[in-house]
Amino acid sequence: MSETPTESIREVRDHLADVVDRAEREDVPTVVTRRGKEVAAVVSIDTLRQFQHWEEEELNRIVDERMADDDPGAPLDEVVAETLERPQ
Incomplete structure (x- = not known):
C-alpha cells in the first residue's frame, strides 16, 4: 500500500478538484x-x-454486549469513548 498523500491547506486549495x-x-x-x-x-x-x-454497527454491538451483561450499565459517553479507542 502506498503512502497517503499529505498536503497543506494552501496546496489543496490550489487544486481542490484534483484532490x-x-x-x-x-x-x-x-x-x-x-x-x-x-x-x-x-x-x-x-x-x-x-x-x-x-x-453504527460497532456502537450497536457494544450496546448489545452491555445489555446482555447483568451489570447495571455504563454511561453512553463511556461506550462512545470505548468505541473510538478501538483500532479500526
Missing part, C-alpha cells in the same frame, strides 16, 4: 495539514459512508 477526483475515482484519501499539523482528510463519499456504517 476530490483522486478521492472519488482512485479511492485515495488526502491528509490536509495546517502549519504542519494534520487537521482533516479528503475521502470519497463511499469511504465516509462505510466508516459511518462501521461506527
Whole structure:
C-alpha cells in the first residue's frame, strides 16, 4: 500500500478538484495539514459512508454486549469513548 498523500491547506486549495477526483475515482484519501499539523482528510463519499456504517454497527454491538451483561450499565459517553479507542 502506498503512502497517503499529505498536503497543506494552501496546496489543496490550489487544486481542490484534483484532490476530490483522486478521492472519488482512485479511492485515495488526502491528509490536509495546517502549519504542519494534520487537521482533516479528503475521502470519497463511499469511504465516509462505510466508516459511518462501521461506527453504527460497532456502537450497536457494544450496546448489545452491555445489555446482555447483568451489570447495571455504563454511561453512553463511556461506550462512545470505548468505541473510538478501538483500532479500526
